[in-house]
Amino acid sequence: MRTPRSSRSAVPAQRPRGRDRTGRELPKVLFISCTESRLVPQRFVADPDQMYEVRNIGNIVLPYNPRIVSGDIATIEYALTLPDLKDVVISGHSGCAAVAALLAQKSVSSSMRRWLFVGNSRTASREAVGSRAGADLDADAYDRAARAHLLTQLANLAGYPGLESGRRGGDLRLRALFHSAQTGSTDIYSPRDDSFVPLTRQVPSAAR
Ligand SMILES: [Zn+2]
Known part of the structure; x- marks a missing residue:
């Protein structure tokens, strides 16, 4: 039996939970990563079509400041309002040019220097290599x-x-993921151990 027109308009259709107006599932993962071409976020996510993505050189998360105009800040801020978001992943990698610049191993443009400065990590990166910042560094450093x-x-x-x-x-x-381009392996930061451990499962199923 056909539904009378009047009753169809009186009871609006309920949108299934977790889906947008077109019926697609809402994003569950926000993935922030470096623009390095060998870093492929889709490899680390169980459902890549449910992923929001932010990419910039150095996988930098700008400190939140609503007074400045930034596509990255706006995108992260918006993604955090998504009701089904379960994971925020930041991914870095070995051999990153941005990190080399932080360690004064590479000369870069003034705009790049300013970009790296706002990431607030120059001190932490240099402390990680001790007194060797500026000198020749091996891959481990x-x-x-x-x-x-x-x-x-x-x-x-x-x-x-x-x-x-x-x-x-x-x-x-x-979550924080670190990908080694040399070995092809990926580690995930474990707050419980305060160290990086091998990533054994894709996000969001990785339990650590
Ligand atoms: Zn990089």
Whole structure:
């Protein structure tokens, strides 16, 4: 039997939870990563079509500041309002040109220097290599600096709306991934161990 026109208009259709107006599932993962071409975020996410993405050189999370115009800040701020968001992932990598510039191993343009400055990680990166900053560094030293830089960006996230008060602390996981281009391996930061451990499963199913 056909539904009378009047009753169809009187009861608006309920949108299924977790779906947008077109029926697509809402994003569950916000993935922030460096623009490095060998870093492929889709590899680390169980459902890439449910991923919001922010990419910039150095995988920098600008400290939250609503007074400045920034596409990255606006995108992160918006993503954090999505009701089904479960994970925010920041991914760095070995051999990052931005980290080399932080360690004064590479000369860069003034705009790049200013960009790296706002990431707030110069001190942490240099401390990670000790007194050797500016001298010749091996791959391990670079990786220590890159991980320190990455964890600083994770800390920068804490100032974003909803995260600074811990409001979403229970249902939103903040993760840091470090990808080694040399070995092809990826580690995830474990707050419990305060160290990076091998990533064994894709996000969001990775439990650490
Ligand atoms: Zn990079």
